Amino acid sequence: MLEGLMIGLTTALSTQNLILVVGGCLVGTFIGMLPGLGPMSIIAIMIPIAVTIGDASAALILLAGVYYGAVFGGSTSSILINAPGVASTVATSFDGYPLTRQGKAGKALTIAAISSFAGGTIGAILLLVFAPMLASVALLFHSSEYFALMVVGLSAIAAFAGTGQVFKALLMTFLGLALGTVGEGVLFNMPRFTGGILDLQSGFGFITLAMAMFALPEALYLVLDPDRSKQTGAGGKIKDLRITKDEAKSIAPVIGRQSIQGFLIGVLPGAGATIASFLGYAVERNLATKEEQAKFGKGSVKGLAAPESANNAACTGSFVPLLTLGIPGSGTTAILLGALIALNVSPGPRLMIDDPEIFWAVIISMYIGNLVLLILNLPLIPYIAKVLAVPRNYLIPFILFFTLMGAYIGQNNATELLILVGFGVVATAFRFADYPLAPLLIGFILGPLLENNFARSMQLYDGIAFIWQRPMTMVLLILAVLLILLPGFRARRAAARAKGAADGD
Amino acid sequence: MALDRWIAFFLLLAFAIYGYTAFFTMDELLPPIMQRNPVWPSSFPKVLAIGGTVSALIVLLGFEKSSDPDAADINYRKLTQYKLGQALGLLGLMVVYALVLRPLGFIVATFLFLALGSLVLGERRYLIIAIVSGLAAGGIWYLVNVVLGIFLPALPSFM
Numbered sequence: 001m002l003e004g005l006m007i008g009l010t011t012a013l014s015t016q017n018l019i020l021v022v023g024g025c026l027v028g029t030f031i032g033m034l035p036g037l038g039p040m041s042i043i044a045i046m047i048p049i050a051v052t053i054g055d056a057s058a059a060l061i062l063l064a065g066v067y068y069g070a071v072f073g074g075s076t077s078s079i080l081i082n083a084p085g086v087a088s089t090v091a092t093s094f095d096g097y098p099l100t101r102q103g104k105a106g107k108a109l110t111i112a113a114i115s116s117f118a119g120g121t122i123g124a125i126l127l128l129v130f131a132p133m134l135a136s137v138a139l140l141f142h143s144s145e146y147f148a149l150m151v152v153g154l155s156a157i158a159a160f161a162g163t164g165q166v167f168k169a170l171l172m173t174f175l176g177l178a179l180g181t182v183g184e185g186v187l188f189n190m191p192r193f194t195g196g197i198l199d200l201q202s203g204f205g206f207i208t209l210a211m212a213m214f215a216l217p218e219a220l221y222l223v224l225d226p227d228r229s230k231q232t233g234a235g236g237k238i239k240d241l242r243i244t245k246d247e248a249k250s251i252a253p254v255i256g257r258q259s260i261q262g263f264l265i266g267v268l269p270g271a272g273a274t275i276a277s278f279l280g281y282a283v284e285r286n287l288a289t290k291e292e293q294a295k296f297g298k299g300s301v302k303g304l305a306a307p308e309s310a311n312n313a314a315c316t317g318s319f320v321p322l323l324t325l326g327i328p329g330s331g332t333t334a335i336l337l338g339a340l341i342a343l344n345v346s347p348g349p350r351l352m353i354d355d356p357e358i359f360w361a362v363i364i365s366m367y368i369g370n371l372v373l374l375i376l377n378l379p380l381i382p383y384i385a386k387v388l389a390v391p392r393n394y395l396i397p398f399i400l401f402f403t404l405m406g407a408y409i410g411q412n413n414a415t416e417l418l419i420l421v422g423f424g425v426v427a428t429a430f431r432f433a434d435y436p437l438a439p440l441l442i443g444f445i446l447g448p449l450l451e452n453n454f455a456r457s458m459q460l461y462d463g464i465a466f467i468w469q470r471p472m473t474m475v476l477l478i479l480a481v482l483l484i485l486l487p488g489f490r491a492r493r494a495a496a497r498a499k500g501a502a503d504g505d
Numbered sequence: 506m507a508l509d510r511w512i513a514f515f516l517l518l519a520f521a522i523y524g525y526t527a528f529f530t531m532d533e534l535l536p537p538i539m540q541r542n543p544v545w546p547s548s549f550p551k552v553l554a555i556g557g558t559v560s561a562l563i564v565l566l567g568f569e570k571s572s573d574p575d576a577a578d579i580n581y582r583k584l585t586q587y588k589l590g591q592a593l594g595l596l597g598l599m600v601v602y603a604l605v606l607r608p609l610g611f612i613v614a615t616f617l618f619l620a621l622g623s624l625v626l627g628e629r630r631y632l633i634i635a636i637v638s639g640l641a642a643g644g645i646w647y648l649v650n651v652v653l654g655i656f657l658p659a660l661p662s663f664m
Contacts (some may be wrong), residue, residue, distance in 0.1 A: 032592055167568075167569050174553050185546065213543065221579060224586065224593060225579055276573065339603065394623055397619050398619070401615065401618060401619060404618075412656070414603050414606050418561035429512060430512065433508040433512050451549045455543075458544045
């Protein structure tokens with residue numbers, strides 16, 4: 001392994017490759033900020049440039065830089081204007097945007113940068129050590145386990161079901177799941193609930209819905225109540241850039257746990273960064289103390305650090321099946337696989353033996369990419385956060401235009417924009433009436449995965465028995481039940497303890 | 506009736522229609538070969554329809570005592586005291602943008618959207634509006650279409 005590391009270091013540390021990784025990070029960060037352009041599309045855009053370099057290691061190093069940059073850039077728009085452009089940064093906006101509203105945009109971005117860095121770096125170390133071993137474990141995950149994993153992911157909605165809101169959160173989840181059934185599914189070759197409208201054939205777009213649920217209502221709130229913009233630290237002053245010692249202490253274990261958990265989820269083909277970020281959020285909320293729990297969703301530093309480290313670690317994790325088995329675990333790695341094949345490299349079990357310099361250079365470039373990202377972004381944060389200092393009269397039309405762009409770009413379908421406005425108005429009404437919107441989006445993202453994997457398991461195992469016949473499925477489902485019930489149980493116990501009773505153990 | 510219960514009422518109607526489709530009309534379209542599958546396209550929607558209807562009913566009938574709204578948030582009962590006109594104006598602009606994007610082309614439509622948006626919000630420095638909107642519309646088009654190579658029709662459809 002040490003020999004391999006040396007090969008990787010010498011390849012990745014050449015001047016050309018260093019320039020490429022820095023350039024890739026910068027390009028990724030800036031384009032990633034535009035909603036509608038996630039890591040997948042940015043990498044697809046960069047492939048022609050990468051292929052013309054000719055050298056496979058250099059091309060992959062460039063693309064890895066772009067990948068990390070894009071993931072971080074996506075978090076920026078989630079944190080600053082509540083516009084998650086990719087599904088994996090939806091959970092980032094849960095606590096990132098409330099922090100911005102408290103005038104702590106700089107701090108939120110710093111936490112995001114540090115968590116991303118830690119997640120990516122820990123992920124890369126795990127990749128280095130465990131890649132071959134994990135690859136075989138990942139293949140043990142079948143449809144039934146994926147189904148159970150999606151149920152665990154759905155338990156994240158418990159985080160949004162505050163007092164007096166349990167059924168509102170449930171209603172929103174069901175609505176999200178129902179919206180996810182619109183269109184032609186993967187498993188059934190028939191359109192459902194399209195009402196014969198051709199534009200709905202492929203279902204609602206994720207970005208359209210994300211923008212309509214999060215960004216548009218927030219922008220409308222800013223329009224309705226001009227005082228609201230003043231609270232976000234507009235006027236150019238970005239206070240609280242630094243993290244206090246206490247905060248660092250409280251997020252350190254979160255980052256550690258979520259980097260490992262996120263990585264392991266990322267290794268599973270098809271699960272990916274989105275599930276990792278939701279799960280990370282749910283798990284950390286359940287582990288937090290009662291006072292901290294109340295802060296989740298209202299600007300908790302833990303709630304921001306958890307999904308950010310998890311989604312970056314998961315991105316790294318998704319390289320495990322790609323590099324060791326040649327199986328792309330996510331859309332982004334599928335595109336990377338395409339790039340590899342175009343460069344005459346075939347990923348798979350023989351990659352480590354046939355082209356060790358490529359394998360190791362990619363891993364080393366992940367470290368370097370993460371480090372470069374941190375070094376580049378920390379000084380840039382005050383300037384990125386300055387976006388909020390743009391006068392309201394210009395900023396709001398731009399935010400609205402951004403939401404429109406996100407839904408339009410790449411699809412060139414104007415109907416999508418009308419759907420966006422329609423949903424945006426409905427979502428604003430939901431917010432007026434105190435309905436939590438995050439469960440809707442979580443349901444919409446996880447619903448199709450849940451249904452497909454369940455249907456596939458039912459076919460494969462001939463009935464529902466797989467739930468108790470497959471131990472891993474069972475364990476995951478029990479975990480989901482615990483995640484849902486535990487907060488209520490703990491609250492009741494705390495209440496009982498406050499009364500001076502129930503101190504059994 | 507408070508807004509949250511009105512919303513629950515409308516969602517109840519929506520789930521009723523959704524459920525009716527799932528329970529009574531969807532299966533007729535199912536080809537015979539797919540009827541041997543354990544899970545039908547209508548199975549999951551049926552579960553959702555029941556769950557959605559039950560939760561909507563619970564919210565509608567007020568079984569759950571709702572929490573006090575956040576004081577800092579907008580109170581919809583006093584909506585007219587806020588800048589409602591501006592918000593509706595911007596929403597209108599977004600709809601118009603969607604309708605004219607193709608006929609007018611990206612650059613003109615975006616320029617008009619950004620400029621009129623600022624005007625709706627009360628900005629009156631016309632020169633700055635024109636410069637900012639023009640630069641933004643042109644710059645984004647250049648970035649997306651030329652640099653990134655994602656097709657974005659720039660000119661009006663008749664040109």
